Amino acid sequence: MSLRQYHMRSKTDLKPYVETANVVTKTEQALRGVIYDRNGNVIAQDNRTYNIVCILSEKRLTGDGKPAYIKDKERTAEVLSPILGIPKKELIKKLSQKKYQTELGSKGRNLSKATKEKIEEAKLPGIEFTDSIKRVYPNGQFASNLIGYATGNEKGNTIGKMGLELYLNEYLTGKNGSIVEQRDKNGYVLPGMKQESKPPVNGNNVTLTLDSGIQNTLEESMRATLKNMKAESVWAAAMEIDTGRVIAWGQSNSFNPNTLENIKEYSNLGTQMPYEPGSTMKSFTWAAAMNEGKYDGEKKAEGNKWCYTSDRKNNPVRTGESKSYGCIYNARRHQWGSQSLDSGLVHSLNTIAATILTEHITPNTYLKYLKNFRFFQNVDTDGLPEAATSLNFNYPGDKVSLSFGQGSTVTLIQLMQAYTALTGNGKLVKPYFVESIKDPYDASRVIYQAKKTVVGQPITPETAKRIQKVMTKVVNDKDGSGKFYRIPNVKLLGKTGTTEVAEKGSYNTGKTISSFICAMPAENPKVLVYYAFKGPDNLNAHVTVEPQKAFLRKIAMTYGFGGKTTKSTNQKDSDKQLVQSKMPNVVNHSLSYAKNQLEATKTNVFVLGKGQSVISQYPLASRRVWSSEKVFLVMDKNQFKLPDLRGWSRKEIESLKQATGFNFEIKGNGVVLKQSIPPNTVVHKNDKIEVQLGT
Numbered sequence: 001m002s003l004r005q006y007h008m009r010s011k012t013d014l015k016p017y018v019e020t021a022n023v024v025t026k027t028e029q030a031l032r033g034v035i036y037d038r039n040g041n042v043i044a045q046d047n048r049t050y051n052i053v054c055i056l057s058e059k060r061l062t063g064d065g066k067p068a069y070i071k072d073k074e075r076t077a078e079v080l081s082p083i084l085g086i087p088k089k090e091l092i093k094k095l096s097q098k099k100y101q102t103e104l105g106s107k108g109r110n111l112s113k114a115t116k117e118k119i120e121e122a123k124l125p126g127i128e129f130t131d132s133i134k135r136v137y138p139n140g141q142f143a144s145n146l147i148g149y150a151t152g153n154e155k156g157n158t159i160g161k162m163g164l165e166l167y168l169n170e171y172l173t174g175k176n177g178s179i180v181e182q183r184d185k186n187g188y189v190l191p192g193m194k195q196e197s198k199p200p201v202n203g204n205n206v207t208l209t210l211d212s213g214i215q216n217t218l219e220e221s222m223r224a225t226l227k228n229m230k231a232e233s234v235w236a237a238a239m240e241i242d243t244g245r246v247i248a249w250g251q252s253n254s255f256n257p258n259t260l261e262n263i264k265e266y267s268n269l270g271t272q273m274p275y276e277p278g279s280t281m282k283s284f285t286w287a288a289a290m291n292e293g294k295y296d297g298e299k300k301a302e303g304n305k306w307c308y309t310s311d312r313k314n315n316p317v318r319t320g321e322s323k324s325y326g327c328i329y330n331a332r333r334h335q336w337g338s339q340s341l342d343s344g345l346v347h348s349l350n351t352i353a354a355t356i357l358t359e360h361i362t363p364n365t366y367l368k369y370l371k372n373f374r375f376f377q378n379v380d381t382d383g384l385p386e387a388a389t390s391l392n393f394n395y396p397g398d399k400v401s402l403s404f405g406q407g408s409t410v411t412l413i414q415l416m417q418a419y420t421a422l423t424g425n426g427k428l429v430k431p432y433f434v435e436s437i438k439d440p441y442d443a444s445r446v447i448y449q450a451k452k453t454v455v456g457q458p459i460t461p462e463t464a465k466r467i468q469k470v471m472t473k474v475v476n477d478k479d480g481s482g483k484f485y486r487i488p489n490v491k492l493l494g495k496t497g498t499t500e501v502a503e504k505g506s507y508n509t510g511k512t513i514s515s516f517i518c519a520m521p522a523e524n525p526k527v528l529v530y531y532a533f534k535g536p537d538n539l540n541a542h543v544t545v546e547p548q549k550a551f552l553r554k555i556a557m558t559y560g561f562g563g564k565t566t567k568s569t570n571q572k573d574s575d576k577q578l579v580q581s582k583m584p585n586v587v588n589h590s591l592s593y594a595k596n597q598l599e600a601t602k603t604n605v606f607v608l609g610k611g612q613s614v615i616s617q618y619p620l621a622s623r624r625v626w627s628s629e630k631v632f633l634v635m636d637k638n639q640f641k642l643p644d645l646r647g648w649s650r651k652e653i654e655s656l657k658q659a660t661g662f663n664f665e666i667k668g669n670g671v672v673l674k675q676s677i678p679p680n681t682v683v684h685k686n687d688k689i690e691v692q693l694g695t
Contacts, residue, residue: 023182029133030174032150032158033203033440035165037212038247039580039624043147044165044257046158047136049110052084052119055126057100070095070126079122082686083115084108110134112661114637133158135165137257140654143215145268146249146384146433149257162266164206164433167383171437171447174203202440204447209245209435213626214238216651217554221531221547222252223669228544231535232511235269235412237431238529238555241420241519243452244429247527247555267387271379274389274409278499279348279481280517280530281405283422283467285356286345288369291463294360297470301344303336305329306351308358308396315363316354316396326397328354328404331498346473348481348496350404357403366403367393372458373418374428375410382434386411406499415517416530421457422471423493423519423528426464428456468493472522484543485516487552489562493525494518496542501534514541516548521561529555558626585621586614586633594633602627606643608660609636618659632659637685644679645672645691653691661685668693 035044054076060069070076077091084107094102103109111119116129135150135158148163150172157176160169177200222234238248251269255262267273289295307324308316321327330336330349344352357366370376378386389409392398401407413431420429430453439445459467471493475482481496497515500507515532519525531548538544556562581601586594591607594614598605603625616634619625630652634640640660645653649671657664665688676690677683 023180026179026181027156028177028179028197028200029156030176030200031133031202031440032135032174033172034205035147035172036205036207037210037215038207038245038435039212040207041212041619041623042138043142043208043210043212044135044137044150046133048131049112049134050116050129050131052080052104052108052111053101053128053130054095054104055101055128056095056097060100060126067125070124072125076124076127079124080104080119083118085686114661132156135257138658139212139216139651140256140258141219141254142212143210143248143250144254144257145251145265146270147257149260151260163268164208164382168206168434168437172203172206174440175201177201204437205440205443206437207435209247209433209450210249211247211558213629214248214551214554214558215250216649218248218250218551219252219254220649220651220669221551222250224547224550225533226252227669228547229514229533229535229538229541231533233265233269234531234533235273236529236531236551237270237412237416238527238551239416239420239431241424241429241525241528244420244431245435246416246431246433248551249433268384270412271384272387272411274387274411275513276406276408276499276502277410277415278405278497278513278515279350280415280495280497280515281410282345282348282353282403283471283495284370284373284418285353285366285403286341286470287422287459287463287467288366289341289356289360290466291369291459292361292365295341295356295466297342298340300338300340301352301355303330303339303344303347303349303351305333305335306354306400308354308400310396314394314396316358316400318355318358328400342470342473345470345495346477346480348474353403354400357400363393363399363402367391369458370402372456373421374456375414375418376408377414379411379413379417379430381413381430381432384413384433386413389414405497412530412532416528417455419517419519419528419530421459422464422467423525424464425461426457426459427454428458429453430455468519468522468525471495471519475518476522481542482516482518484545485518485548485552487549487556490520490552490556491522492518492520492552493522497532498541500537510537511535512537512541514538516542516545518552520552520556526561527555527559580624580626583617583619583621583623583625583631586617587621588613590614591633591635598631601625601631603629603631605631605633606656608632608634608640609638611635616659618655630655632656634659637661639682639684642675642677642679642681642683642689645675648672648691650693663688665690666693667691670694 031046037043055069057069062068073092073095077088080091081088086107146163148165150158150160150165153159160166177198180196218236225231225234235251239246305327307319307321307327309319309323309325311317328350330351376389376391392407398407416431417428432450435450437448474480475485475492475494482494495517499513501509501511503509513532513534517530519528584597586597590613614633615637618632653666670693672691673694674692
């Protein structure tokens, strides 16, 4: 007599199961840590996505002998086609292959949970899913050369490949778990059978100093500068002077880390691109003379041309043109005549910089100050790679050129650090990007917390106040070189810079680097801003500066400088003083409840579709939102009435796209000028909505 082994719940004969002893170990992937901005908004996170698998073999049966393969190809294709956007004929062709199983290409991969559930509702035999984890970047192009990206390796783990994703990889990476389970010969787990599991441990969460609102405005501004000035590249930054927190950092062209398309530049220009900064270095020449007690702002100096020879120590000495090694000219060879030393900075005169260098201090004294300002050495912050900069200080021409920022190279991050002394209280504050690293399960367990780092004091507080006073004139005097950068209600102090670009040993390239560095408010500087671009020489480089001003206005609004800031014409709601609050959770609540909860945030609420309750919301619960920010409440996931999108930013359109999952095609840069479907038209899931951006 033989005893038959039988699983009562699934009616499965256990003999073949026992004989084959199918013990399977599955890896449970840990989630990579989330990267947040300073307000808790997500910059990078892991999303669990799903890949569809179609079982085609007729040998695949359930435990009770029913088909576990695709038997009705026609119905299966009919259901999947509109959901996946794959033509029905193409699906039938794929489902008719003589294979055990097949996948459906890119449109069948990385499906959202909502899409997976919609397919499962149809209860199609033979349709199964594998899950995977994908790193997503909700903002798209967003400080991308700083943040970097992470992708899956051959083991399915997400690994940092570039930027902070790479440098912080050991903190962000979690530990995978495992599940050990017993299966039958067809691969099914029998209910009630033994299962052992070791849960995964997710990676640590990282909070950066960046501000998403300011950063997104910077991204738009840089794209506009690329277009308006026909620039090759743009790079910019903003930081808090007293703390060193970098609140915005970017370059363009850049890339979208979600797609990794069109990556042309893998370097972080702010730390890895040495360049001749031009006249933004003059501030240090003036400050050195002030700090040495050798400066009288009212003293006159020659503002035409400055010709030089050398003394016995190979230092530049002014001489007549006939006996000179060479001559220094002002921009466009403009003849300014006799000017005060203060006016020399206000009008950015190379000739007066040379006079201060040689007649008020010495080249060696100036070099000592530059080293005290920590130029020509790495800033060494948050593990970011830095390129070596060069100091040319051998010949008279090298030394005099250094006084107005030519001949030697620096990096953006060196400039930002050095300017904290000029715009603060004389102390050098190190810039940093990583605010904290915390345990993902217990936020009170802090693994790393940044602190303010003072790395020197090259000038006195009194000198800092004196140079700030002159730099205020650069922007606010009627003939100041920075007058076109003024914004209403907030007084800036600053310095313009223009330098010829050298290539292959020659400056005759027709290209320049145009830059502007400023601090606000001028009376008590809190935020330092730098903005530069390289492109064809352009007389309007410091005139056509609306993108830069948009960036400055956003910073002023965010910090509440001046109460409110406006554009030159037509004040907008977005220019009003902002208030920040925490986004409530209104999902599964009625519309009236949601509106009541959102009233205190003073956000602009857009209700998408008609329904009994809120299906989803954007921004998500607990995120920090600003008053006047757009909030989307989805009431119907299949259709809604399209708002008037004119004037919306790229970021706002991308937020609407993310909230609804609808097909928005965004073209151009700037704000929305046109939309393919008129406002107040009901749009459906399969509609294509084109928006044209411009300035």
